[in-house]
């Protein structure tokens with residue numbers, strides 16, 4: 120390549136050619152992406168806004184953040200991000216395709232929901248004091264009325280008997296003033312349901328360590344989310360806050376555990392899986408009706424569930440789940456979007472362990488005439504050639520329609536090609552990857568490599584209530600499990616929103632920026 124060139128003019132020509140040849144292979148090459156005049160104008164404005172912010176807000180001194188830059192560690196830079204115009208401009212996001220239901224509603228809001236429920240009780244394995252409060256996790260759960268504890272010693276009392284259940288509101292009100300009183304109680308609970316910068320970038324700064332804390336947050340919030348009276352409100356809040364963020368369609372992953380799904384209002388009986396689906400469907404319809412009454416019906420196109428089982432199951436136990444998933448799909452064809460296995464890939468069972476029940480699942484679907492796409496998590500790892508990385512091979516061989524994360528995909532030329540040719544979409548969750556320490560900042564994330572290899576991507580939030588990244592930044596309708604007719608409506612309505620968004624940028628900022 121150009122080694123013999125001595126003439127500068129010729130060198131510059133070769134240079135232009137090489138840049139052109141390289142860029143012509145990229146996803147953003149002009150032939151693929153034709154822009155309207157309005158898009159070009161809005162894009163130029165956005166570039167100017169970002170350049171202005173790079174030279175301004177990201178160069179200023181911020182208390183506690185000595186060397187900020189856009190794309191820095193999310194938990195540290197979040198407050199600065201929130202002050203930018205780029206963040207303030209609300210973009211229509213389309214579909215949210217990767218989110219775990221137990222991490223969808225902001226922790227403060229979930230705690231407030233719990234405080235309205237007299238059934239919710241709390242306990243700890245040792246009396247809480249100033250030394251252990253940052254490491255002792257609360258256990259939360261609804262009890263039946265005969266076990267309500269309205270007058271015993273609370274979790275921070277000297278004479279608290281370890282593992283005794285205490286009503287949550289009373290524990291909060293009487294929380295020891297030396298631990299911060301009621302506000303200290305809230306901080307303790309919310310910290311147990313979220314990841315702090317001091318953990319992600321300090322005490323737990325490895326994938327293994329931060330996953331331990333990440334996994335534990337689901338245990339704490341799960342005790343609340345899985346109580347029917349809370350779950351009902353929780354789902355509504357998830358839909359409404361997402362819609363208000365510009366998301367118009369979502370496919371949350373919901374974990375199903377053997378038979379029982381939720382605890383009923385009496386604190387004793389259980390809600391079955393099919394009742395959860397009925398509730399989900401009813402809530403979608405309610406929210407649609409409400410928005411229609413407000414004249415915002417076009418802001419919400421619906422939601423579906425991705426049925427998930429946990430990667431710690433014994434392979435033989437997966438048969439129950441795949442049969443259950445087929446039964447649910449037959450009864451609620453429009454609600455079940457697909458099937459997945461969740462949990463830390465680095466630590467839990469690889470897909471190959473489940474190949475028999477998964478092949479049986481495929482076979483039964485053919486017999487029953489139902490189609491439940493696999494939407495597998497795979498390659499959410501720093502590994503290469505080990506079992507979490509090898510999950511990518513199994514996901515593809517099993518015919519996955521999308522890949523959750525696929526962080527290690529870029530190490531595999533053959534698999535990148537397969538994803539590109541078969542139109543397998545990657546659900547990429549950049550903030551999740553950064554907080555879970557797969558990448559230490561956004562500029563190091565493989566996303567541009569994936570996109571420039573022609574693989575489609577849907578940016579997703581994964582666990583916003585735990586990571587603090589409520590909402591979304593991108594969209595991608597055509598790979599959602601929507602029906603073709605729905606897809607057309609969705610794309611049409613997105614086009615309308617997209618136009619309004621571009622017009623807003625131009626109207627609001629044209630002329631108001633330095634050139």
Ligand SMILES: O=c1[nH]cnc2c1ncn2[C@@H]1O[C@H](CO)[C@@H](O)[C@H]1O
Pocket residue numbers: 219220221334337372374461462463464496499551581582
């Ligand atoms: O990024 C992820 N990769 C794999 N599993 C996850 C991720 N986020 C959450 N979960 C899993 O989903 C369950 C709650 O729905 C949790 O148990 C957690 O392990």
